[in-house]
Amino acid sequence: MTVRKNQASLTADEKRRFVDALVQLKRSGRYDAFVTTHNAFIMGDTDSGERTGHRSPSFLPWHRRFLIEFEQALQSVDSTVALPYWDWSADRSTRSSLWAPDFLGGTGRSLDGRVIDGPFSASSGNWPINVRVDNRTYLRRSLGSGARELPTRAEVESVLAMATYDMAPWNSASDGFRNHLEGWRGVNLHNRVHVWVGGQMATGVSPNDPVFWLHHAYIDKLWADWQRRHPDSGYLPTAGTPDVVDLGETMKPWKDVRPADLLDHTAYYTFDAA
Numbered sequence: 612m613t614v615r616k617n618q619a620s621l622t623a624d625e626k627r628r629f630v631d632a633l634v635q636l637k638r639s640g641r642y643d644a645f646v647t648t649h650n651a652f653i654m655g656d657t658d659s660g661e662r663t664g665h666r667s668p669s670f671l672p673w674h675r676r677f678l679i680e681f682e683q684a685l686q687s688v689d690s691t692v693a694l695p696y697w698d699w700s701a702d703r704s705t706r707s708s709l710w711a712p713d714f715l716g717g718t719g720r721s722l723d724g725r726v727i728d729g730p731f732s733a734s735s736g737n738w739p740i741n742v743r744v745d746n747r748t749y750l751r752r753s754l755g756s757g758a759r760e761l762p763t764r765a766e767v768e769s770v771l772a773m774a775t776y777d778m779a780p781w782n783s784a785s786d787g788f789r790n791h792l793e794g795w796r797g798v799n800l801h802n803r804v805h806v807w808v809g810g811q812m813a814t815g816v817s818p819n820d821p822v823f824w825l826h827h828a829y830i831d832k833l834w835a836d837w838q839r840r841h842p843d844s845g846y847l848p849t850a851g852t853p854d855v856v857d858l859g860e861t862m863k864p865w866k867d868v869r870p871a872d873l874l875d876h877t878a879y880y881t882f883d884a885a
């Protein structure tokens with residue numbers, strides 16, 4: 612059974628195995644296919660047209676399915692690996708162990724944003740940026756410069772308190788839990804974290820930075836936390852909404868899975884703590 616743990620509590624051996632599995636997926640070319648898929652949806656999802664991966668109710672089930680597929684790819688390399696999550700409301704400093712050289716490496720140098728330590732630095736030779744929006748082939752970050760502060764626990768709580776999953780017009784203008792968690796409205800949780808990390812994480816090719824998976828694993832956990840707090844609230848909309856994935860409609864690119872199939876994460880993995 613897959614147990615997703617807080618990254619702050621991983622052992623040295625768990626960190627090493629996670630990093631090694633990432634590097635092996637990268638070497639095989641399988642990693643970059645995930646980056647390509649994510650970017651295709653970022654570019655294609657629009658507020659006034661078809662929208663599936665982002666700025667829509669299916670933001671949460673889409674990323675849940677995307678992470679399950681990625682986690683299964685990691686497990687095909689090392690069956691002991693699970694995706695860790697990054698609670699950025701608690702580990703909110705550039706000095707967090709997340710950014711140490713034995714895990715994800717730190718921020719980029721000021722000259723060009725290049726990450727210069729850790730297993731994903733350009734000098735490691737392990738992590739070429741191949742799927743990219745410009746010609747820079749090295750991982751970049753500028754921790755804390757695009758957004759001054761990561762979200763606080765109080766801000767997270769204010770979003771978890773919202774009882775309605777999502778609302779018309781089912782896009783970046785919506786009120787409700789999904790859009791406040793995604794961050795287009797209100798205190799801004801998910802989007803702000805992408806901006807705080809900077810570099811590729813602030814672009815459509817954000818999965819180039821391995822922290823993408825830890826960020827989204829925590830967003831996914833917050834969805835599970837919200838469900839437990841609001842047992843009488845469900846995914847919306849339930850039917851008949853143009854351009855939007857209703858509860859029982861299949862999602863691209865998989866076409867064999869519906870939001871309804873993804874509401875219960877315990878069919879796939881559990882978390883280390885509630």
Ligand SMILES: [Cu+2]
Binds near residue numbers: 801805827
């Ligand atoms: Cu994201």
